[in-house]
Amino acid sequence: MALGEFQLIERFFTRQRVKRDDVELGVGDDCALLRMPSDARLAVTMDTLVEGRHFPQATDPAALGHKALAVNLSDLAAMGAEPAWITLSLSLPSVDEAWLDAFAGGLFQLAEAHGVQLVGGDTVRGPLTITLQAHGFIPANQALRRDGARVGDLIYVTGTLGDAGAGLRIALGELSADGADGQFLRGRLDRPTPRVAWGLALRGLASAAIDVSDGLAADLGHILKASRVGATLKFADLPISDALCRRVGEAGARQFALTAGDDYELCFTAAPAQAEAIAALPFPCTPVGVIEAGEGLRVYGPDGHRMPVEQAGFDHFGASP
Ligand code: ADP
Numbered sequence: 001m002a003l004g005e006f007q008l009i010e011r012f013f014t015r016q017r018v019k020r021d022d023v024e025l026g027v028g029d030d031c032a033l034l035r036m037p038s039d040a041r042l043a044v045t046m047d048t049l050v051e052g053r054h055f056p057q058a059t060d061p062a063a064l065g066h067k068a069l070a071v072n073l074s075d076l077a078a079m080g081a082e083p084a085w086i087t088l089s090l091s092l093p094s095v096d097e098a099w100l101d102a103f104a105g106g107l108f109q110l111a112e113a114h115g116v117q118l119v120g121g122d123t124v125r126g127p128l129t130i131t132l133q134a135h136g137f138i139p140a141n142q143a144l145r146r147d148g149a150r151v152g153d154l155i156y157v158t159g160t161l162g163d164a165g166a167g168l169r170i171a172l173g174e175l176s177a178d179g180a181d182g183q184f185l186r187g188r189l190d191r192p193t194p195r196v197a198w199g200l201a202l203r204g205l206a207s208a209a210i211d212v213s214d215g216l217a218a219d220l221g222h223i224l225k226a227s228r229v230g231a232t233l234k235f236a237d238l239p240i241s242d243a244l245c246r247r248v249g250e251a252g253a254r255q256f257a258l259t260a261g262d263d264y265e266l267c268f269t270a271a272p273a274q275a276e277a278i279a280a281l282p283f284p285c286t287p288v289g290v291i292e293a294g295e296g297l298r299v300y301g302p303d304g305h306r307m308p309v310e311q312a313g314f315d316h317f318g319a320s321p
C-alpha cells in the first residue's frame with residue numbers, strides 16, 4: 001500500500017543528522033520554533049524547480065535534491081549570510097519511494113555539509129514541483145547587497161564561468177558528453193557548489209554581490225541597475241576552465257562565460273583599496289572589469305574593440321522563453 005502523507009514526511013523528511021541548538025521545535029507541529037541570534041538579520045530566500053521547465057522529466061532525483069538546496073544556499077552566499085534552516089514544499093504526482101529516498105539523500109547530504117536543518121514544509125499531490133526556502137543570519141549592516149557598487153570599484157568573479165552552460169548543451173544532446181571534460185561540465189550543471197564560505201569571507205570586503213544564475217552579463221546588470229552605475233568588462237579576462245576551453249575553444253568558452261547561466265559562482269565589486277586583501281583570499285577571485293559612471297555594460301575584446309553583448313539573461317516571462 002502506498003504511504004500516506006504523514007508516513008511519507010516521517011519516513012523521508014525527519015531522518016536528518018543535523019540537529020541545531022537553535023531549533024526549539026522542528027518538523028511535526030503546526031509551525032517550527034526557531035531561535036535567532038541577537039542583533040542578526042534573518043536572510044530569507046526561496047526557489048522553485050518545476051519539472052519540464054527547470055529540469056527534464058526523469059532527472060536524477062539525488063541531483064534534484066542537491067540542486068534545490070544548492071541554488072538557495074547560493075543566494076545566501078551572495079548575501080554573505082550563514083545558512084541555518086530550510087523549509088521544503090513538495091508537489092508530487094504520486095508516492096514513488098525510490099524517488100523520494102534518492103531526493104532526500106541528495107538534499108540531506110548537502111544540508112549536512114552546511115549544518116543546515118530542515119524544519120518544516122508542505123507535501124501535496126500535483127505536478128512535480130520542488131520549492132525550497134532557506135534562512136540564514138547576517139550581522140546587522142554586513143549584508144552584501146546589490147546596490148553598493150561605487151564608481152571605481154573593481155568587478156570580480158569567483159571560480160570559472162560558462163561550465164554549466166556547456167553542461168546544459170550536453171544535457172540537450174548538442175555537445176558530446178564524452179570523457180572527463182564532459183563529465184565535469186555536466187556535473188557543474190547538475191550539482192552546483194554553493195560558494196557559502198566564500199560569501200562569508202567577502203563580508204567587509206565586497207561593496208556589492210550577486211550569484212551568477214542567469215549569466216554574468218545579466219546578473220552584473222542587476223548590480224549596475226541597483227547601484228545606478230555602469231561597467232566595463234574585459235572579455236579576455238573572464239575566467240574559464242580548461243575543460244570548457246578544450247570543448248568549445250577559447251573564444252567560445254568566454255562567450256559562454258559572459259552569457260550562460262547556472263554556474264552559481266559569485267560576482268562582486270570591491271574598492272581598489274581591498275585588492276590586496278582579495279588577492280590573498282584562499283579561493284579563486286578574478287578581476288574582470290571596473291565600475292564606471294556611464295550606465296550600461298560595455299565589453300571590450302582582446303583587440304581593444306567594443307563587442308556586442310547578448311545581455312538578456314533567462315526571463316521566464318520574456319518574449320522568447
Ligand atoms: P499543517 O496541516 O499544519 O500545514 P502538514 O500536515 O502540512 O501541517 O505538515 C505536518 C508537519 O510536517 C509540519 O510540521 C510540516 O512543517 C511538516 N512537513 C510537511 N511536509 C514536509 C516536507 N516536505 N518536508 C519537511 N517537513 C514537512
Ligand code: MG
Nearest residue numbers: 121122123124
Ligand atoms: Mg500543510
